[in-house]
Amino acid sequence: MAWQIVRRLLIFVGSVLVASLAVFWLLSGIGDPARVQLGTGATEEGVRQLREQMGLNRPFFTRYLEWLGGTLHGDFGSSYISHAAIGPQLADRLSVTLWLVLGAMVLSVVVALPLGMLAALWHRRWAGTLISGITQLGVAVPAFLVGILLIALFAVRLGWLPSGSYVVPAQDPGGFLEHMILPWLSLGLVQAAVLTRYVRTAVLDQMGQDYLRTARAKGLTPWQALLRHGLRNAAIPVLTVLGVQLVTILVGAVVVEQVFVIPGIGQWLVDSVGNQDLLTVQAIVITLVAIALAVSFVVDVLYTLVDPRLRHG
Amino acid sequence: MSRPVGPARNGAAEADGPVLQVSGLRIGTRRTELVHGVDLRMGRRERVGIIGASGSGKTLTCMAIAGLLPPELVVTGSVRLAGVDRDLVGAPERLMTGVRGRRIGMVFQEPMTALNPTMTIRRQVAEVLLRHRTVPRSAARRVVLDLLASTGLPEPDRIARSYPHQLSGGQRQRVVLAIALANEPQLLICDEPTTALDVTVQATVLDLILERSAAVDAAVLFISHDLAVVATVCDRILVMQDGHVVEQGATVDVLAHPEHPYTRQLLADADLSVPAGEAS
Amino acid sequence: GTSSSSSSSSSSASSSSAGAGGSSAGGATSGSSGGSGSSGTSSAAPVSDASLSIGFILEPTSLDFTQADGAAIPQVMLTNVYETLVKLDQKGDIVPSLAEKYDVSADRKTYTFTLRSGVKFSNGTPMTADDVKFSFDRVTTAWKPAIKAEMGVVASTTVVSPTVVEVTLKQPSNSWLFDITGRVGAVFSKTGVADLATKPIGTGPYVFQTWNRGDSIVLQRNDAYWGQKPDVKTVTFKYFKDPSAMNSALLTGGIQVVSTEQTPETLGQFKDTSKYQIVQGATDGEVMMTMNDGKAPLSDVRVRQAINYALDKQAILQGAWSGYGTVIGSHESPNDPWFVDLANKYPHDVAKAKELLAAAGQSNLTLNLTLPPVPYATAAAPIIVSQLQEAGITVKASDVTFPVWLDQVFGKADYDLTIINHVEPRDIATLWANPQYYTRYDNKEVQQLLAAGDAGTQEQYVADYKKAVGILADDAAAAWLWSFPNLMVADANVKGLPKNLVGEAFVLSDLSVA
Amino acid sequence: MTVTTAGPDPVPDRAAGEPAVVVESVSRRFVRRRGPFRPARVVDALDGVSLTVPRGARFGIVGESGSGKTTLMKIIAGLDAPTSGRVTVAGTDVTGRSGRQLDDLRRRLQVVFQDPMGSLDPRMRIGQIVAEPLQAQGRPGVREAVDRALRQVGLDPAIAGRYPHQFSGGQRQRISIARAVAPDPEILIADEAVSALDVTVRATILELLETIAAERSLTLIFVSHDLSVIRRVCDRVAVLRAGHLVEAGPTEQVWSHPQDAYTRGLLAAVPTLDRALAAARQRAGGAGGTGVAGVAGGTAPGRAGVAAGEPAGAPARQRAGGDPGAGSGS
Amino acid sequence: MAEPVSTATGPAVSPEPAQAAVAPLPAAERRRPGALLVTGGTIVALVVVVAVVSFFWTPWSTIYTDVLHWHAGPGTAGHLLGTDIRGRDVASLLMAGAQTTLYVGLLAVGIAAVVGTPLGILAGMTSRRWTEVILRITDLWLAFPALLLALTFATIWKSSLTSAMIAIGVATIPSFIRVVRSGTVVVMSSDYVQAARVAGRRGPAIAVRHVLPNVMGLVIVQVSVAYAIAILAEAALSYLGLGAGPTTPSWGRMLFENSSLLQAGYPVVLLWPGLAVALAVLGFNLLGDGLRDRLDPRLVGR
Numbered sequence A: 001m002a003w004q005i006v007r008r009l010l011i012f013v014g015s016v017l018v019a020s021l022a023v024f025w026l027l028s029g030i031g032d033p034a035r036v037q038l039g040t041g042a043t044e045e046g047v048r049q050l051r052e053q054m055g056l057n058r059p060f061f062t063r064y065l066e067w068l069g070g071t072l073h074g075d076f077g078s079s080y081i082s083h084a085a086i087g088p089q090l091a092d093r094l095s096v097t098l099w100l101v102l103g104a105m106v107l108s109v110v111v112a113l114p115l116g117m118l119a120a121l122w123h124r125r126w127a128g129t130l131i132s133g134i135t136q137l138g139v140a141v142p143a144f145l146v147g148i149l150l151i152a153l154f155a156v157r158l159g160w161l162p163s164g165s166y167v168v169p170a171q172d173p174g175g176f177l178e179h180m181i182l183p184w185l186s187l188g189l190v191q192a193a194v195l196t197r198y199v200r201t202a203v204l205d206q207m208g209q210d211y212l213r214t215a216r217a218k219g220l221t222p223w224q225a226l227l228r229h230g231l232r233n234a235a236i237p238v239l240t241v242l243g244v245q246l247v248t249i250l251v252g253a254v255v256v257e258q259v260f261v262i263p264g265i266g267q268w269l270v271d272s273v274g275n276q277d278l279l280t281v282q283a284i285v286i287t288l289v290a291i292a293l294a295v296s297f298v299v300d301v302l303y304t305l306v307d308p309r310l311r312h313g
Numbered sequence B: 001m002s003r004p005v006g007p008a009r010n011g012a013a014e015a016d017g018p019v020l021q022v023s024g025l026r027i028g029t030r031r032t033e034l035v036h037g038v039d040l041r042m043g044r045r046e047r048v049g050i051i052g053a054s055g056s057g058k059t060l061t062c063m064a065i066a067g068l069l070p071p072e073l074v075v076t077g078s079v080r081l082a083g084v085d086r087d088l089v090g091a092p093e094r095l096m097t098g099v100r101g102r103r104i105g106m107v108f109q110e111p112m113t114a115l116n117p118t119m120t121i122r123r124q125v126a127e128v129l130l131r132h133r134t135v136p137r138s139a140a141r142r143v144v145l146d147l148l149a150s151t152g153l154p155e156p157d158r159i160a161r162s163y164p165h166q167l168s169g170g171q172r173q174r175v176v177l178a179i180a181l182a183n184e185p186q187l188l189i190c191d192e193p194t195t196a197l198d199v200t201v202q203a204t205v206l207d208l209i210l211e212r213s214a215a216v217d218a219a220v221l222f223i224s225h226d227l228a229v230v231a232t233v234c235d236r237i238l239v240m241q242d243g244h245v246v247e248q249g250a251t252v253d254v255l256a257h258p259e260h261p262y263t264r265q266l267l268a269d270a271d272l273s274v275p276a277g278e279a280s
Numbered sequence C: 001g002t003s004s005s006s007s008s009s010s011s012s013a014s015s016s017s018a019g020a021g022g023s024s025a026g027g028a029t030s031g032s033s034g035g036s037g038s039s040g041t042s043s044a045a046p047v048s049d050a051s052l053s054i055g056f057i058l059e060p061t062s063l064d065f066t067q068a069d070g071a072a073i074p075q076v077m078l079t080n081v082y083e084t085l086v087k088l089d090q091k092g093d094i095v096p097s098l099a100e101k102y103d104v105s106a107d108r109k110t111y112t113f114t115l116r117s118g119v120k121f122s123n124g125t126p127m128t129a130d131d132v133k134f135s136f137d138r139v140t141t142a143w144k145p146a147i148k149a150e151m152g153v154v155a156s157t158t159v160v161s162p163t164v165v166e167v168t169l170k171q172p173s174n175s176w177l178f179d180i181t182g183r184v185g186a187v188f189s190k191t192g193v194a195d196l197a198t199k200p201i202g203t204g205p206y207v208f209q210t211w212n213r214g215d216s217i218v219l220q221r222n223d224a225y226w227g228q229k230p231d232v233k234t235v236t237f238k239y240f241k242d243p244s245a246m247n248s249a250l251l252t253g254g255i256q257v258v259s260t261e262q263t264p265e266t267l268g269q270f271k272d273t274s275k276y277q278i279v280q281g282a283t284d285g286e287v288m289m290t291m292n293d294g295k296a297p298l299s300d301v302r303v304r305q306a307i308n309y310a311l312d313k314q315a316i317l318q319g320a321w322s323g324y325g326t327v328i329g330s331h332e333s334p335n336d337p338w339f340v341d342l343a344n345k346y347p348h349d350v351a352k353a354k355e356l357l358a359a360a361g362q363s364n365l366t367l368n369l370t371l372p373p374v375p376y377a378t379a380a381a382p383i384i385v386s387q388l389q390e391a392g393i394t395v396k397a398s399d400v401t402f403p404v405w406l407d408q409v410f411g412k413a414d415y416d417l418t419i420i421n422h423v424e425p426r427d428i429a430t431l432w433a434n435p436q437y438y439t440r441y442d443n444k445e446v447q448q449l450l451a452a453g454d455a456g457t458q459e460q461y462v463a464d465y466k467k468a469v470g471i472l473a474d475d476a477a478a479a480w481l482w483s484f485p486n487l488m489v490a491d492a493n494v495k496g497l498p499k500n501l502v503g504e505a506f507v508l509s510d511l512s513v514a
Numbered sequence D: 001m002t003v004t005t006a007g008p009d010p011v012p013d014r015a016a017g018e019p020a021v022v023v024e025s026v027s028r029r030f031v032r033r034r035g036p037f038r039p040a041r042v043v044d045a046l047d048g049v050s051l052t053v054p055r056g057a058r059f060g061i062v063g064e065s066g067s068g069k070t071t072l073m074k075i076i077a078g079l080d081a082p083t084s085g086r087v088t089v090a091g092t093d094v095t096g097r098s099g100r101q102l103d104d105l106r107r108r109l110q111v112v113f114q115d116p117m118g119s120l121d122p123r124m125r126i127g128q129i130v131a132e133p134l135q136a137q138g139r140p141g142v143r144e145a146v147d148r149a150l151r152q153v154g155l156d157p158a159i160a161g162r163y164p165h166q167f168s169g170g171q172r173q174r175i176s177i178a179r180a181v182a183p184d185p186e187i188l189i190a191d192e193a194v195s196a197l198d199v200t201v202r203a204t205i206l207e208l209l210e211t212i213a214a215e216r217s218l219t220l221i222f223v224s225h226d227l228s229v230i231r232r233v234c235d236r237v238a239v240l241r242a243g244h245l246v247e248a249g250p251t252e253q254v255w256s257h258p259q260d261a262y263t264r265g266l267l268a269a270v271p272t273l274d275r276a277l278a279a280a281r282q283r284a285g286g287a288g289g290t291g292v293a294g295v296a297g298g299t300a301p302g303r304a305g306v307a308a309g310e311p312a313g314a315p316a317r318q319r320a321g322g323d324p325g326a327g328s329g330s
Numbered sequence E: 001m002a003e004p005v006s007t008a009t010g011p012a013v014s015p016e017p018a019q020a021a022v023a024p025l026p027a028a029e030r031r032r033p034g035a036l037l038v039t040g041g042t043i044v045a046l047v048v049v050v051a052v053v054s055f056f057w058t059p060w061s062t063i064y065t066d067v068l069h070w071h072a073g074p075g076t077a078g079h080l081l082g083t084d085i086r087g088r089d090v091a092s093l094l095m096a097g098a099q100t101t102l103y104v105g106l107l108a109v110g111i112a113a114v115v116g117t118p119l120g121i122l123a124g125m126t127s128r129r130w131t132e133v134i135l136r137i138t139d140l141w142l143a144f145p146a147l148l149l150a151l152t153f154a155t156i157w158k159s160s161l162t163s164a165m166i167a168i169g170v171a172t173i174p175s176f177i178r179v180v181r182s183g184t185v186v187v188m189s190s191d192y193v194q195a196a197r198v199a200g201r202r203g204p205a206i207a208v209r210h211v212l213p214n215v216m217g218l219v220i221v222q223v224s225v226a227y228a229i230a231i232l233a234e235a236a237l238s239y240l241g242l243g244a245g246p247t248t249p250s251w252g253r254m255l256f257e258n259s260s261l262l263q264a265g266y267p268v269v270l271l272w273p274g275l276a277v278a279l280a281v282l283g284f285n286l287l288g289d290g291l292r293d294r295l296d297p298r299l300v301g302r
């Protein structure tokens, strides 16, 4: 167990190094933070001076090592642009996005599991085809459109829910829920559509299996058999997809964050990339890498929980 | 059909009506018929064996009785079970779920795939108990261990905690049997329940089937290729070939005085100490 | 110093003297007729507890405009938190603010500002001439953004007395006085610049309260303010990346004001005047299709003129910005004192365009249009491409990111055509008097006129600039499209919204909620 | 208690070549991880098993279910690696080898898996499945060979286009056998290869195996619960129990003089038709008679005489043509 | 060897019962494509045809802006489906957008599937150490924002549809790896893979003949989902200045550009590209589902 943890840690450190080097290298080739900071009012002289001040003229590796040194001290540094410390902001933004993403994932799972199973169970009936069709449309509808439509209906027309903005759950749990319902819906429904497709496939893959017949011989309805037996066996691909979704949506939520004015990490990443704010991008990417590794660890553990055959001897 | 179902020798079973009455059962795909009209009548406590060629429709017949045929197969005819006032053929799923696992227990042919690879044995056995609420949840744990032990499994506690892939074929087969017997069904259908078992375990399992079915007054529909096993278990035998029941009657009659050439052939081939060709 | 031989305007002079009396009272109760010089502040009734949320698009990257650039910072901080010695009124005239009055020497090189007394910073220290000198000196020494160059013309700043400060310029400059109505003129506390990014300290009617990054900035009324206290107690600057989200927020009561409407085509949903008001005015921004004047074939004036003839600017304005804004023909905004209407300089005339192209030997012209990711550019581009196509010019439009645009187009002038809104007020000299600028426009006469006008009297200033604007139009130095409108939508009960966006600040002190 | 056949007395008749399979003190331990945070549990499926299968032998392995037969088969076939010990097939060590190194083994050895359904790729047609070893080994005339193999196991070659799930259990098992015999292996491991077959088909298959064995000196390793099948087919037999080899030797010797109590128990438990019939008759005759099976049937009219003989019956007749069973020390 | 056996077999086992019962299914039944396949195929074919036609002919030029008719309703002034927010002919844009859509699918999804599927299979088949290496790289890659990739590629090749699509494709690879690997692991634990080993198949052949067909269902779903995402991502990237220029017709971009018309009260303009995207995605997905079901013999004929 101890070795497991050490190994994971080593992997993590290695991944962070690789990712940070990649980000450093990619961004340094794309544009000039000094120029971005000075904007359209810039003079060549001004840009040169600022580059000097920001230390951008030093060699690539010097800058990289300096950053690394800071990070090793647990310090993400301060933004090139805002000069504010990155760490605390990262924590805030990340928590916002995590709420958004986790809520949406829960919603999508709750919607997708039954729908996917129904679509599989009825795969030759019109109802199954209908579910497949609707979910496919769901995949095709961009989340921002869903968002705008939801706002137009529930916020503007009916006035039931606020049209956006974020409320810290610790301060006002009710308000938090009220504000998150629409974002969760618009992100979650699209994800649900995607997930439904995987559930359908995974469940169909299980439908011909003998153990389902055994389950039915016990007196389970086809539905129960699928629910208790099929689903568990379909869980491996579904879990995988969930893991992948969880990581990719973190950034992918940017559009929903935009439409619902949620100060999350996706939006911040886009801004920071736009501002050439290298240190901020660096911090965000490293956080994402950490999350990805954590998620894949959790998914691996879940694999072995749902499918004992994967516990290698 | 050579031998009509005469007045049964074990009249006791007939006294309170048949447990199972199958008539004119036909099974087929959309273009070929696979089973051509099977008639079968089983009394209480009666044990009926089906023997026959591989692919002759034995499994399909059993599946049809339990309503578990794959959806691409079509079934006609009638299957009636005592205590159920509906024909099981074409019965609604709701009815069938109440019947399966409760009134009809099933042991399948292939033990390797019959169990859910992702669930512990304990849960899989307990499920059938809890599904029909025959045992309170609190007692389920103990009942499961008892059931496993009664099938002759060593270390029932370890087995209960295992997953199917950790068990040998025979161990799995006994688990399936435990599931089938859990709710003391009226009718136990065993599709080659002992093929994966060694002879000692087989003897135990056969004893178990005999003993438990007797204990709960269950009728047994038993498929096996091992004539000795069939003879051990069954009072009556059906011989199937190519989707037809070619002969049926009391075990002793059929096995000792076979009439249909196919039955004779079977008996001839059953003796392994003599090569088939020379024996006949 | 003598009395102003030519102060910015007579009105400002009179207002400054009026302000003197008002400020001495300086009290909390009757701050009427303060130097704010704006209308709508006459009510002496006790101030309300109202709060207001205003939607914006661009969030500041920092609160400290001495270190970071970008129009979003002064929009929040200037005039509201920090104040300047003089400021602009709605007409664009320069009026006193922290200075009760100012005098200009005869050679127009020395400005003497008499400061208002009783003004306190939000950290409690009184505002004195020392602070002004400290602030002005600090621009050239400690500021980072390029805008600090505006203070380059100052030779020295001298403290005459605690309430009088004297600024001497290297040469006369009209723009300097205008410039110090902006960021570089902000007066900081000598003891309060340690942490400008998180603890801004100013003299303004509002104090900074909180900033939820990525979401909003909250300002609170400064109850110790020297002048007329604003009506609205709490103002939230709420930031929206998505224009339609901002509209929705207004519709659902999340905000009360949309400070700038980026999707003018959606204004229809605010038709109901009992609920909403649409405020339409001018900004200092010119949306223009800049051409690379230093690179063939665009270095040929005939080609540039042909392009101008080929464009139906009214249609472009209609299609891209639903007709909001004013078509312009040169580098000028209706806010500028030298504004002349040159919109019809190049009427839409495809035949003429083709003719000019033929004359230039460019009948089969292909140009690249490099677009920064801004809504007006992406909106105007398709129409421009279509119209130029009709005149026989094939345009290849491509999108780039903003850093790439800055690097390639703005930094290296590696482009043919681009579309951008130059929002800085009175930036004509920046664009057209510097041959190294990305416009690559090199016209000695224009350079001379702009320099002379800046150094000359106010009248000369206006006259020379008018002339320069005319030459730019003749040269078709760019294809100016429209003057960017100040388009605001607000709840009907919000009063005091500025019609024109003058200067860099979004002025809050005039707002009230009925 | 480990009994090895590779012991002191070598097989006299087969001195010519090296043994087909030599298993040297092979152990296989399964570590069952029970979730990431709980201690693992250990199962010794095989524990120090040694045995030698001479070339051309028909070697039976019996044992109770769970005794490690399948595990041993997989190790011999190079599908699983022993935790310790060594397996030599036709002179080459196969333990711990993979991929290319096993090519030679693959050409010589085929396996009929215990679980017919699981060992048939559900997405492959029967024809493809049976053809697979032939194709993998680049044999010519695949089609004919497939047809022949299917016919040999009593299936119509026309079914080659269908999928595994469309067959009955016995049919699947025959497909599995067809796949194994199609490439003419030198060594055939059959794990419960005939358990799902009716007696008629079983007889055919056994005959088929015997014929192949006789004609091309096939080494047959036959795992079964069915002792009568083992006795009929195999000249030598090994008895496994709980991962240990409890007894091994020439079949008839083990049959007539079982050394181990477990073996004796096994033999005694073999059901025979006449005993069963006698019991059945008793049940049927004595109205309400107890269903207890008597030990041996008295008179067995009709066909009873043809039924299986007593455990200690005469040597099987069919072996006359083949190699005489080799004696072995025990 | 056949002779003695077959003579021995002859009388003992009559092949007839098996033969009668196991008659081969007529080819017609096996070949009959499902409704999913037909519908999906038809829609996809329609998109292809429209794309091809648009190379040669569209009702209007796709760059022509009708300055008299902004976001006009269907049928106005010869615009069959009306005009968009910039006065361009919607029908023409839709037709030409089909090209982009197909290109997007081929390039982005193609890259992801062609690279990701083999890697995923590899990760599920190789030794634990290599699996670990591949998976950890995948995690890293997964976490790496597509936006950054898009930026980089846009810098290397100048922003274009191709650079954006390569970025999306490359960014989608890890999800293929993960999904395919999970399926592979399950397949690899089955007996039929062991049987194939015994048959003499080596890793690559097992991968192609056993693993691939058995994970194909997952791959197909992954492809169809990735396809929908790619279409929308193309639009999003081009809006950030990382994709095709504003004059390249694309359905995703039409959605983005016209989205404000929803609030402006002209939702119908949005309807067309929305329908087009939906239809294309639907088509590809139905085709995918159909293929998937086709590939599962247990479902054929049900």
Ligand SMILES: Nc1ncnc2c1ncn2[C@@H]1O[C@H](COP(=O)(O)OP(=O)(O)OP(=O)(O)O)[C@@H](O)[C@H]1O
Pocket: A313, B165, B166, B167, B168, B169, B170, B171, B196, D030, D031, D032, D043, D044, D045, D063, D064, D065, D066, D067, D068, D069, D070, D071, D072, D114
């Ligand atoms: N993958 C595994 N993980 C853990 N334990 C296993 C595994 N495979 C087999 N075992 C255990 O090893 C023992 C031997 O199993 P094996 O399958 O070899 O038995 P067998 O002799 O073939 O039995 P049967 O005749 O019933 O098929 C059993 O106790 C089984 O539970």
Ligand SMILES: Nc1ncnc2c1ncn2[C@@H]1O[C@H](COP(=O)(O)OP(=O)(O)OP(=O)(O)O)[C@@H](O)[C@H]1O
Pocket: B029, B034, B052, B053, B054, B055, B056, B057, B058, B059, B060, B061, B070, B072, B073, B109, D165, D166, D167, D168, D169, D170, D171, D196, D197, D198, E018, E021, E022
């Ligand atoms: N799903 C199916 N589709 C088509 N034919 C089928 C299907 N299932 C079974 N069959 C055919 O039906 C016939 C009877 O099958 P069944 O499983 O009942 O045989 P069985 O008597 O149980 O044989 P075994 O002893 O080999 O298990 C076989 O010929 C088989 O090929």
Ligand SMILES: [Mg+2]
Pocket: B058, B059, B060, B109, B191, D168, D169, D170
């Ligand atoms: Mg069967």
Ligand SMILES: [Mg+2]
Pocket: B168, B169, D069, D070, D071, D114, D191
């Ligand atoms: Mg086994």
